[in-house]
Amino acid sequence: MKKVFIPLIMVALLALIPYVAVTYANMSYLFGVIIPYAAAFIFVAGFLWRLFDWLRRPVPFPIVTTCGQEKSLDWVKQNHLESPSTRFGAAVRVLSEVLFFRSLFRNTKAELHTGPELVYASSKWLWMGGLAFHWSLLIIGLRHARFFFLEPPAFIAALEHADSFLELTLPAFFMTDAIVLAALTFLVARRIRDAKLRIISLQTDFFPLFLIGGIVLAGMGMRYLEKVDILSIKALMMGLVSFSFEAPGEIGALFFVHLFLVSMLAIYFPFSKLMHAGAIFLSPTRNLANNSREKLHRNPWNKPGKFRTYAEYEDEFREKMKKAGLPVEKD
């Protein structure tokens, strides 16, 4: 249980730092301007560095993993989605993975029944929980555009409207807030409940979940409970995206907790397993086309070989070959 509680305590401490510093030491400039800029820089630079690091690695073999019939003779039906033979098909396959978690949809679970009898069955819970979590995060992220644009794009306003259409509270309750909390609870509980998963789970599995949970709770707290001055927040955010170093106005401490936790997430991101966000696009097992029988995949590690063609050989030894009575191609 240590590996569950240490990340939890770490997130609690991280949340406490800005709260104390802003409330009692008036350090809102540090937590409102300097740390967010530093975090954004580390996030962008770290993310690009990780992508560059992966991109410069050679791909020696076509190691695409498929689970469908590859392109073959005309009368063999190809599975275009699961075993694409073109770059476009591979892109579609990667996107279906990114947007709908296709491979997780095939998740199975083994259970030992009395008998003893080992039973494998489809298990969609992780797929559903993961999908709910990631899509909620995406929608919540897009909704935040209203703090970064003077006039956000129309589709974001429409998204916000759809998200709050239940009109439960005032300010209107966002469905995704509840969904992301439920999904987070499920993802944490899933790792704790099952003994097999508990053993393979690490602190680095729990920490991002708790951190995102802390961000969500701080954000919801600001919106629904402990109100903060939204005009000062918008002014600060508009300043940050236009690279100004103006000091933040009077904003509640909860906002700085939210912003600091987001900054910590941004700093943590490039150096953690959260990089799966960028890695999924660069996995050679997914982004390659399955056309190894159609095209030669050159191993970039191979040194350029020294070859001598038969024509060159014949040019050198033609006279000798003729004398010996050997057939030649050219006279």
Added chain:
Amino acid sequence: MRKRHILFIGLLAALLMALLFSFHAGTEGEAPASQAAQAAAVDSSSCVYPKEYMHTHHMQVLEDWKNTAAHEGPDAVHETADGRKLQKNLSTCLACHGSNRYFCFSCHAYANAQPNCWNCHISPLETP
């Protein structure tokens, strides 16, 4: 064993019902002491709550006013900290804030917060 369970649950239910009724009676028993607010000259120098509170909480004040006004009608009166009595009504707000037609909209446009007040009420921008 089973009978005792049923008896226990029944007693619990009865207790809960009694509690609910007594609570309900308690709220009914209170005399509607408040009279309709005096429509005296409106003091426009201060709002119903301090300015900072209104910056962050005006939507909840408005929602509370809407709900109590819908239930209590003319009895829905708000008493401020300095003892002023005001009718819980949107026109009480607009008596002062209506003088600037953009009072709501300048901030709401900046923060991109779209309230649903004007779904029913006529917005100051729509009045001539």
